[in-house]
Amino acid sequence: MTFIKQLAAAWQKNNSLLCVGLDPDPAKFPAHLKGRDDAIFEFCAAIVDATADLVCSFKPQIAYFAARRAEDQLEALIAHIHEKHPGIPVILDSKRGDIGSTAEQYAVEAFERYQADAVTVNPYMGRDSVDPYLAYPDKGVILLCRTSNPGGSDLQFLDVGGEKLYERVAHLAAHDWNTSGQISLVVGATFPAEIARVRAIVGDVPLLVPGIGAQGGDIEATVKAGRTPNGTGLMINSSRAILYAGKDEEFAAAARQVALETRDAINQYR
Amino acid sequence: MTFIKQLAAAWQKNNSLLCVGLDPDPAKFPAHLKGRDDAIFEFCAAIVDATADLVCSFKPQIAYFAARRAEDQLEALIAHIHEKHPGIPVILDSKRGDIGSTAEQYAVEAFERYQADAVTVNPYMGRDSVDPYLAYPDKGVILLCRTSNPGGSDLQFLDVGGEKLYERVAHLAAHDWNTSGQISLVVGATFPAEIARVRAIVGDVPLLVPGIGAQGGDIEATVKAGRTPNGTGLMINSSRAILYAGKDEEFAAAARQVALETRDAINQYR
Numbered sequence: 001m002t003f004i005k006q007l008a009a010a011w012q013k014n015n016s017l018l019c020v021g022l023d024p025d026p027a028k029f030p031a032h033l034k035g036r037d038d039a040i041f042e043f044c045a046a047i048v049d050a051t052a053d054l055v056c057s058f059k060p061q062i063a064y065f066a067a068r069r070a071e072d073q074l075e076a077l078i079a080h081i082h083e084k085h086p087g088i089p090v091i092l093d094s095k096r097g098d099i100g101s102t103a104e105q106y107a108v109e110a111f112e113r114y115q116a117d118a119v120t121v122n123p124y125m126g127r128d129s130v131d132p133y134l135a136y137p138d139k140g141v142i143l144l145c146r147t148s149n150p151g152g153s154d155l156q157f158l159d160v161g162g163e164k165l166y167e168r169v170a171h172l173a174a175h176d177w178n179t180s181g182q183i184s185l186v187v188g189a190t191f192p193a194e195i196a197r198v199r200a201i202v203g204d205v206p207l208l209v210p211g212i213g214a215q216g217g218d219i220e221a222t223v224k225a226g227r228t229p230n231g232t233g234l235m236i237n238s239s240r241a242i243l244y245a246g247k248d249e250e251f252a253a254a255a256r257q258v259a260l261e262t263r264d265a266i267n268q269y270r
Numbered sequence: 271m272t273f274i275k276q277l278a279a280a281w282q283k284n285n286s287l288l289c290v291g292l293d294p295d296p297a298k299f300p301a302h303l304k305g306r307d308d309a310i311f312e313f314c315a316a317i318v319d320a321t322a323d324l325v326c327s328f329k330p331q332i333a334y335f336a337a338r339r340a341e342d343q344l345e346a347l348i349a350h351i352h353e354k355h356p357g358i359p360v361i362l363d364s365k366r367g368d369i370g371s372t373a374e375q376y377a378v379e380a381f382e383r384y385q386a387d388a389v390t391v392n393p394y395m396g397r398d399s400v401d402p403y404l405a406y407p408d409k410g411v412i413l414l415c416r417t418s419n420p421g422g423s424d425l426q427f428l429d430v431g432g433e434k435l436y437e438r439v440a441h442l443a444a445h446d447w448n449t450s451g452q453i454s455l456v457v458g459a460t461f462p463a464e465i466a467r468v469r470a471i472v473g474d475v476p477l478l479v480p481g482i483g484a485q486g487g488d489i490e491a492t493v494k495a496g497r498t499p500n501g502t503g504l505m506i507n508s509s510r511a512i513l514y515a516g517k518d519e520e521f522a523a524a525a526r527q528v529a530l531e532t533r534d535a536i537n538q539y540r
Contacts, residue, residue, distance in 0.1 A: 023372070063368060063375035069383060071341055095368055097392055098333060099419040099485075102293070105333035113339060122367055124394040124414060126421025144394060149369040151396025154442065158430040165428065165435070172424065215369075 003117045003140030004181060006089040007206060010056040011232045013087065017223070017270070018263045019208065020051050021093070021239030022060040022077070026068065028244050030251045040065065041073040043251075045080050047243060050252035051259040052085040057235050059091040059208075078114050089117035091208070091235070095144060097122030103132040111136050118142055120186060120208070123169050127177050134182050141183050143173045145198060148188025148211030167197060174202035184208055187226070189217025189236065195225040204228050206235060212262070213241030219262075223269035231270035238262055273387045273410030274451060276359040277476060280326040281502045283357065287493070287540070288533045289478065290321050291363070291509030292330040292347070296338065298514050300521045310335065311343040313521075315350050317513060320522035321529040322355040327505050329361040329478075348384050359387040361478070361505070365414060367392030373402040381406050388412055390456060390478070393439050397447050404452050411453050413443045415468060418458025418481030437467060444472035454478055457496070459487025459506065465495040474498050476505060482532070483511030489532075493539035501540035508532055 001009075011017060024040045026033075033039045048058060058081055065074040078090050092114055096106040110119040110133070118140030121130055133141045146156055146166040156166040163171075166187075173183050187198045189211035198207065207226050211217035219236070226234045242262070246254025271279075281287060294310045296303075303309045318328060328351055335344040348360050362384055366376040380389040380403070388410030391400055403411045416426055416436040426436040433441075436457075443453050457468045459481035468477065477496050481487035489506070496504045512532065516524025 061368075061372060061375075063366075063372045063379065066341075067375040067378035067383065069341070071336075071339070095392075096333075096365070097367070097394075098331075098365055099417065099480075102331055102333045105331075105337040108337035109333065113337065122365075122392050122394050124367075124392050124425055125417050125419060126424030126426070128419055128421035130421075147369065147395050149395060149398055151398035151400075154396030155394055155435070155439070156396075158435065158438065160428040160430055160435070165425070165430070168428065169425070 002138045002182070003089055004206065006087060006117060007056060007235070008232070010088055014053055014055060015267065016054055016056050016263045017232065017234045017236050017266050018055050018259060019057040019059050019091070019235040019237040020047065020055050020242055020259060021210070021237045022047065022058060023064050023239045023243065025064060030248050032249055038073060040068065040070045041076050044077050046252040047255050048081055049084065050256040051242070052088055054256070054259045054263050055088060057089045057091055059093050059237055061239070062092060062094045075114060078116060082115065091118045091120065091142060092116035093120045095120045095122050097125050097129055099125065100128045100132055103129050107132045107136060111139050118184070120144065123173065130177060134180055137180065139182065142208050143169065143183060143185055145169045145173065145185040146187045146191055146194045148190045148215050148217065152188065166194065167201060170198045170201040174205045178205070186210065189222040190215060192218065192221035192225040195222060199226050204233060206233055208235045208237060210237040212236060213238040219265050220269050223266055227270055236266055272408045272452070273359055274476065276357060276387060277326060277505070278502070280358055284323055284325060285537065286324055286326050286533045287502065287504045287506050287536050288325050288529060289327040289329050289361070289505040289507040290317065290325050290512055290529060291480070291507045292317065292328060293509045293513065294334050300518050302519055308343060310338065310340045311346050314347050316522040317525050318351055319354065320526040321512070322358055324526070324529045324533050325358060327359045327361055329363050329507055331509070332362060332364045345384060348386060352385065361388045361390065361412060362386035363390045365390045365392050367395050367399055369395065370398045370402055373399050377402045377406060381409050388454070390414065393443065400447060404450055407450065407452070409452065412478050413439065413453060413455050415439045415443065415455040416457045416461055416464045418460045418485055418487065422458065436464065437471060440468045440471040444475045448475070456480065459492040460485060462488065462491035462495040465492060469496050474503060476503055478505045478507060480507040482506060483508040489535050490539050493536055497540055506536055
């Protein structure tokens, strides 16, 4: 099944637009996990198992694994999600971007090594840096468009002839590059007016929206700006607010509670 | 010693602007290495040892290692370069780009785990996505500006108000963001006129120039467009043309021969 169909099924089955971001920082782990060789896997798998019926996707951030030489735990985590929670798509958040021959290697990394269902990709190098990912017909490619960080405006907000650069990226990605329907876009929750602009440009293309929770984005404004007519179209990501909701052995239950509240807060505005 | 000083010393000591890119593709390895567990390390280390007196830097491309679960061989390779060829800086070509908290993790990956001297970074997410790398005062940050691939024009060549996006990146990077002097820029050899534009904007900031060799960039035009008044300022990268110059047990000697010819061809126009 394609990523887009898997996502649509998960939206419906779990009645959820929530994506839980897996950004494991061992310094914030509960005490009983600290020092264990497999702490990153154990922490993330517990979060996954506690929230899998509340989400439309999981999004591991590869930087947190790579900084700690924990690629094997990332492989094990994604395999765990596929095995224990089939039907919940996994987005590898790696924001790769390189010339075609190198992008082919990154596509192998994301889709063959890690078995991700979708991958985030940076559009700065243009279409031929994106095509190698699209060569995997069942996989999703989620292009950065308007990012949630303050510096996102430095380039993305430049006027490129009557529209902003992020709007041009939305046009190119959704219309010129998306011949196979595999593309989604990243638009930060910190800029709801721009979510609405992107939604107007891209039709029903799914949007991955980081920035609620720790980064301060507003749920009501995000959902109202980004939902499609049938009340879906969004993967609203929360990472830190869920992962570190609790500090002790009950951390997974605390994470579930915040995920539940976040899912329901989102659903209130669909 | 800072990356920039190390680079200046290597330019002088080896009388070379050549950077050898390490993009190991096991399908192209000589037969005697195929099937060995450490083939990637052995291949790259042999290339390094055969060319270290002819280069100003080495640039391993992390995608080729990540696609084959060979992060340990990348760590060993960079350690080998530092131990056997001290003074030759290592550029980790990973083109990362993410929000600040994630960029901190990628900086740990590049500078603490891999012990690289510099890292390539994508500017699309703006200044706060670059700052975490600059927090390592001895390290270099090489920002994508005008990339060598055809699709590079899709965004980088857009007019952003009297100048192209890549020119704006050059201005921002070299003047606004480069308060500590750690920044260099990537400008492809396939666009010599644009190398000249970037050189005019950035003064003596070093330029990493991929695209000669397999990608077809012209050496004479590249050097004349990009050299600084003292005949340096460039890291001219060649990967495939050097790595795969020979096909048998003499591959390292064949690589040395091509590296020597490339270095001398570059020097002809300094």
